Amino acid sequence: KQEVTQIPAALSVPEGENLVLNCSFTDSAIYNLQWFRQDPGKGLTSLLLIQSSQREQTSGRLNASLDKSSGRSTLYIAASQPGDSATYLCAVKGNTGFQKLVFGTGTRLLVSP
């Protein structure tokens, strides 16, 4: 059974810092991994999708890497801004052919001005 863990559970940084969020998963037989952000009481916004054959994806100030063999992914946020404050979730999709995502518990990020 796939289990996804995110560390740290919460993170507070001053504006401008570069930061790394970690995601680990127990079963390396994944199809893809997706990073989301969630603002309080809202739905999920997709940030980056990494296919199992890829090592990293970039979008603006965000960079996500994937090491399938070690069961790890990291989300790097450059030059953090107060607007980045949200909960960040990673989710993995297995190789079963179904669309089920298994989510981590998230990292709550607070960026202070």
Added chain:
Amino acid sequence: KAGVTQTPRYLIKTRGQQVTLSCSPISGHRSVSWYQQTPGQGLQFLFEYFSETQRNKGNFPGRFSGRQFSNSRSEMNVSTLELGDSALYLCASSPGQGGEQYFGPGTRLTVT
């Protein structure tokens, strides 16, 4: 392109009642999945539909059911509501197998 829409956005129901939630996927997307989010359990998969067929189901009691229509719109139904069913219910759509998933704003269900 319009995003995933969910209706209603908020619901308050009483224990024992039933509720139906609706999800309209992004135009052209044929896969719809449903998730339940609670503070204690996080995000848990409910079920997935593709071309009107349920392809996968999570570990939820039979009180939770769903369906998908020919236009890919989906509904989920919860019967005999319990207090523990209070949650944010999220719907996600994708073009098909393996594609990026896009989530709607959710329906906040409160059971009193």
